[in-house]
Amino acid sequence: CTKKAKMAKDNTNGLAMCRVLLAELEAHQDAWPFLTPVNHKAVPGYRKVIKKPMDFSTIREKLANNQYLNLETFIIDVNLVFDNCEKFNEDDSEIGRAGHNMRRFFDERWTELLM
Numbered sequence: 001c002t003k004k005a006k007m008a009k010d011n012t013n014g015l016a017m018c019r020v021l022l023a024e025l026e027a028h029q030d031a032w033p034f035l036t037p038v039n040h041k042a043v044p045g046y047r048k049v050i051k052k053p054m055d056f057s058t059i060r061e062k063l064a065n066n067q068y069l070n071l072e073t074f075i076i077d078v079n080l081v082f083d084n085c086e087k088f089n090e091d092d093s094e095i096g097r098a099g100h101n102m103r104r105f106f107d108e109r110w111t112e113l114l115m
């Protein structure tokens with residue numbers, strides 16, 4: 001098994017994990033604020049404040065279009081969802097709390113799968 005073949009296998013395993021993790025994020029009861037792109041017409045100020053919007057449906061699309069090189073590039077986009085949420089929402093708000101819960105769930109899950 002060449003080094004290149006091992007790399008290819010790792011990426012395949014990594015992308016299988018992305019699919020598992022994304023399905024679990026989408027199924028989580030606190031996922032509702034993150035399932036679709038924030039409609040900046042419905043949320044005043046969002047487009048100005050959040051420079052790189054991201055949501056689970058966009059991640060789903062990127063995964064389907066093979067736009068994630070590996071698990072790392074996928075984790076960067078998932079963390080972007082939660083970082084945007086923290087930037088825009090009060091910690092003590094419905095959406096803010098959902099973001100913290102989802103980040104905690106995600107961090108626990110991917111470390112479980114990798115360890």
Ligand SMILES: Cc1ncccc1N[C@@H](C)c1ccc2c(c1)OCCO2
Nearest residue numbers: 033034037038042043085088089095
């Ligand atoms: C993740 C996030 N951060 C900041 C604002 C919104 C959102 N989510 C959108 C889907 C959303 C969530 C809840 C809403 C809404 C839009 O539009 C108005 C009614 O309540």
